[in-house]
Amino acid sequence: MAKIMWETKMEKALSRAKAENKHILLDFFNPL
Amino acid sequence: MDAVTYPDDRVIEFIQSHMIPLRVPFDDKPLSTDFNVKWTPTLITLDPEGKEHHRTVGFLAPEELIPSLLLGIGKSHFDQGRFDESLSTFDRLLKGYPNSDSAPEAIYLQGVSKYKSTHVAKPLKEAYEQLQAKYPSSEWTKRAYPYRLL
Numbered sequence: 001m002a003k004i005m006w007e008t009k010m011e012k013a014l015s016r017a018k019a020e021n022k023h024i025l026l027d028f029f030n031p032l
Numbered sequence: 033m034d035a036v037t038y039p040d041d042r043v044i045e046f047i048q049s050h051m052i053p054l055r056v057p058f059d060d061k062p063l064s065t066d067f068n069v070k071w072t073p074t075l076i077t078l079d080p081e082g083k084e085h086h087r088t089v090g091f092l093a094p095e096e097l098i099p100s101l102l103l104g105i106g107k108s109h110f111d112q113g114r115f116d117e118s119l120s121t122f123d124r125l126l127k128g129y130p131n132s133d134s135a136p137e138a139i140y141l142q143g144v145s146k147y148k149s150t151h152v153a154k155p156l157k158e159a160y161e162q163l164q165a166k167y168p169s170s171e172w173t174k175r176a177y178p179y180r181l182l
Contacts, residue, residue, distance in 0.1 A: 002041065002044050003038075003039065003044065004038055004043075004044055004047055004048070004053050005048075005053070006053045006054065006055040007052060007053060007054045007055070008054070008055065008056065009054075010054065010056075010063060010082070013052050013054035014080070014081075014082050016052045017052045017078070017079075017080040017082075018080045018081075020052065021080060022050060022051055022052050022080065023050070023051050023052070023077055023078060023079055023080065023085075023104065023105050023108060024051065024052045024053075024054050024077070024078040024079075024080070024082070025047060025051045025052070025053050025054065025075065025076075025077065025101060026054045026055075026056070026067070026075070026076040026077075026078055027033075027053070027054070027055045027056075027073055027074075027075050027076075028056060028057070028058045028060075028063075028064060028067070028069045028072055028073065028074040028075075028076075029033070029055055029056075029057065029058060029072050029073050030057070030058055030072040030073075031057050
Protein backbone atom coordinates (compact mmCIF):
# COMPACT_ATOMS: atom_id res chain seq x y z
CA MET A 1 0.00 0.00 0.00
CA ALA A 2 1.43 3.36 -1.04
CA LYS A 3 2.05 6.05 1.54
CA ILE A 4 3.73 9.42 1.81
CA MET A 5 7.44 9.11 2.43
CA TRP A 6 8.06 11.98 4.83
CA GLU A 7 11.40 13.61 5.34
CA THR A 8 12.10 14.45 8.98
CA LYS A 9 14.99 16.91 8.66
CA MET A 10 14.79 20.36 7.10
CA GLU A 11 18.30 20.12 5.68
CA LYS A 12 17.48 16.95 3.75
CA ALA A 13 14.17 18.39 2.53
CA LEU A 14 15.86 21.57 1.29
CA SER A 15 18.57 19.58 -0.45
CA ARG A 16 15.98 17.45 -2.23
CA ALA A 17 13.79 20.46 -3.05
CA LYS A 18 16.67 22.22 -4.76
CA ALA A 19 17.82 19.11 -6.60
CA GLU A 20 14.31 18.17 -7.77
CA ASN A 21 13.07 21.78 -8.18
CA LYS A 22 10.04 21.14 -5.99
CA HIS A 23 8.30 22.99 -3.21
CA ILE A 24 8.24 21.66 0.34
CA LEU A 25 5.13 20.71 2.28
CA LEU A 26 6.10 21.34 5.91
CA ASP A 27 3.66 19.69 8.33
CA PHE A 28 3.93 20.53 12.01
CA PHE A 29 1.98 17.74 13.68
CA ASN A 30 1.12 16.44 17.13
CA PRO A 31 2.62 12.94 17.43
CA LEU A 32 0.40 12.01 20.41
CA MET B 33 -4.89 14.02 8.59
CA ASP B 34 -3.39 10.57 9.20
CA ALA B 35 -6.77 8.84 9.23
CA VAL B 36 -8.36 10.44 6.18
CA THR B 37 -6.25 12.77 4.08
CA TYR B 38 -2.71 11.42 3.95
CA PRO B 39 -3.75 7.82 3.06
CA ASP B 40 -5.84 9.12 0.12
CA ASP B 41 -4.39 7.92 -3.19
CA ARG B 42 -4.94 11.32 -4.86
CA VAL B 43 -3.05 13.07 -2.06
CA ILE B 44 -0.20 10.56 -2.14
CA GLU B 45 0.15 10.90 -5.91
CA PHE B 46 0.06 14.70 -5.81
CA ILE B 47 2.59 15.05 -3.00
CA GLN B 48 4.97 12.46 -4.45
CA SER B 49 4.84 14.15 -7.85
CA HIS B 50 4.97 17.80 -6.87
CA MET B 51 6.36 18.30 -3.39
CA ILE B 52 8.98 17.26 -0.89
CA PRO B 53 7.01 16.22 2.21
CA LEU B 54 8.62 17.19 5.53
CA ARG B 55 6.99 16.36 8.85
CA VAL B 56 8.18 17.51 12.26
CA PRO B 57 6.59 17.54 15.74
CA PHE B 58 4.91 20.80 16.72
CA ASP B 59 7.46 21.36 19.50
CA ASP B 60 10.54 20.70 17.37
CA LYS B 61 13.06 23.43 18.11
CA PRO B 62 14.15 25.68 16.52
CA LEU B 63 11.77 25.04 13.60
CA SER B 64 8.51 25.50 15.50
CA THR B 65 9.81 28.80 16.91
CA ASP B 66 11.20 29.95 13.57
CA PHE B 67 7.80 29.34 11.95
CA ASN B 68 5.79 30.62 14.94
CA VAL B 69 3.70 27.45 15.21
CA LYS B 70 0.80 27.68 17.67
CA TRP B 71 -1.52 24.80 16.76
CA THR B 72 -1.61 21.57 14.77
CA PRO B 73 -1.72 20.67 12.05
CA THR B 74 0.09 23.69 10.64
CA LEU B 75 0.79 23.10 6.95
CA ILE B 76 3.26 25.43 5.25
CA THR B 77 4.34 25.63 1.61
CA LEU B 78 8.01 26.52 1.24
CA ASP B 79 9.96 27.25 -1.92
CA PRO B 80 13.18 25.30 -2.60
CA GLU B 81 15.11 27.96 -0.65
CA GLY B 82 12.96 27.39 2.44
CA LYS B 83 10.92 30.59 2.22
CA GLU B 84 7.27 30.43 3.32
CA HIS B 85 4.54 31.36 0.83
CA HIS B 86 1.34 29.84 2.22
CA ARG B 87 0.04 28.24 5.42
CA THR B 88 -3.09 26.67 6.79
CA VAL B 89 -3.99 25.60 10.32
CA GLY B 90 -6.38 22.74 11.01
CA PHE B 91 -7.65 19.63 9.26
CA LEU B 92 -8.05 19.63 5.48
CA ALA B 93 -9.89 16.90 3.58
CA PRO B 94 -8.21 15.51 0.43
CA GLU B 95 -10.37 17.65 -1.84
CA GLU B 96 -9.19 20.72 0.07
CA LEU B 97 -5.55 19.80 0.72
CA ILE B 98 -4.59 19.39 -2.95
CA PRO B 99 -5.97 22.77 -4.06
CA SER B 100 -4.44 24.37 -0.96
CA LEU B 101 -1.05 22.99 -1.99
CA LEU B 102 -1.58 24.22 -5.55
CA LEU B 103 -2.44 27.62 -4.12
CA GLY B 104 0.79 27.58 -2.14
CA ILE B 105 2.86 26.69 -5.20
CA GLY B 106 1.07 29.36 -7.25
CA LYS B 107 1.67 31.97 -4.54
CA SER B 108 5.35 31.04 -4.49
CA HIS B 109 5.61 31.70 -8.24
CA PHE B 110 3.55 34.88 -7.82
CA ASP B 111 5.74 36.18 -4.99
CA GLN B 112 8.82 35.66 -7.15
CA GLY B 113 7.33 37.36 -10.22
CA ARG B 114 7.00 34.17 -12.27
CA PHE B 115 3.56 35.01 -13.57
CA ASP B 116 3.39 32.43 -16.36
CA GLU B 117 3.94 29.72 -13.76
CA SER B 118 1.56 31.27 -11.23
CA LEU B 119 -1.18 31.56 -13.86
CA SER B 120 -0.80 27.95 -15.00
CA THR B 121 -0.87 26.74 -11.38
CA PHE B 122 -3.97 28.78 -10.51
CA ASP B 123 -5.60 27.57 -13.73
CA ARG B 124 -4.97 23.96 -12.76
CA LEU B 125 -6.47 24.61 -9.32
CA LEU B 126 -9.58 26.24 -10.76
CA LYS B 127 -10.16 23.54 -13.38
CA GLY B 128 -9.62 20.66 -10.97
CA TYR B 129 -11.07 22.07 -7.77
CA PRO B 130 -13.49 24.91 -8.62
CA ASN B 131 -15.56 24.34 -5.49
CA SER B 132 -12.65 24.27 -3.07
CA ASP B 133 -12.04 26.91 -0.42
CA SER B 134 -8.83 27.85 -2.24
CA ALA B 135 -10.58 28.74 -5.51
CA PRO B 136 -11.60 32.34 -4.71
CA GLU B 137 -8.07 33.36 -3.70
CA ALA B 138 -6.75 31.71 -6.87
CA ILE B 139 -9.14 33.80 -9.00
CA TYR B 140 -8.08 36.96 -7.17
CA LEU B 141 -4.37 36.22 -7.63
CA GLN B 142 -4.96 35.18 -11.24
CA GLY B 143 -6.30 38.67 -11.90
CA VAL B 144 -3.38 40.28 -10.09
CA SER B 145 -0.86 38.07 -11.92
CA LYS B 146 -2.31 39.13 -15.28
CA TYR B 147 -2.28 42.77 -14.24
CA LYS B 148 1.30 42.66 -13.00
CA SER B 149 2.53 40.91 -16.14
CA THR B 150 0.67 43.15 -18.63
CA HIS B 151 -0.08 46.39 -16.73
CA VAL B 152 -3.58 46.18 -18.17
CA ALA B 153 -6.30 46.69 -15.54
CA LYS B 154 -9.06 44.71 -17.26
CA PRO B 155 -8.10 41.33 -15.66
CA LEU B 156 -8.64 42.84 -12.21
CA LYS B 157 -12.21 43.79 -13.09
CA GLU B 158 -12.76 40.38 -14.69
CA ALA B 159 -11.51 38.71 -11.51
CA TYR B 160 -14.03 40.67 -9.45
CA GLU B 161 -16.85 39.80 -11.84
CA GLN B 162 -15.92 36.12 -11.74
CA LEU B 163 -15.72 36.19 -7.95
CA GLN B 164 -19.03 38.02 -7.63
CA ALA B 165 -20.74 35.51 -9.92
CA LYS B 166 -19.31 32.32 -8.39
CA TYR B 167 -18.38 33.19 -4.80
CA PRO B 168 -20.42 36.24 -3.77
CA SER B 169 -19.83 35.77 -0.04
CA SER B 170 -16.09 35.09 -0.25
CA GLU B 171 -13.68 37.41 1.50
CA TRP B 172 -11.78 37.58 -1.81
CA THR B 173 -14.86 38.99 -3.53
CA LYS B 174 -14.90 41.72 -0.90
CA ARG B 175 -11.19 42.39 -1.38
CA ALA B 176 -11.70 42.69 -5.14
CA TYR B 177 -14.73 44.96 -4.76
CA PRO B 178 -12.90 48.18 -5.77
CA TYR B 179 -11.89 46.57 -9.08
CA ARG B 180 -15.51 46.78 -10.29
CA LEU B 181 -14.84 50.42 -11.07
CA LEU B 182 -11.91 49.80 -13.40
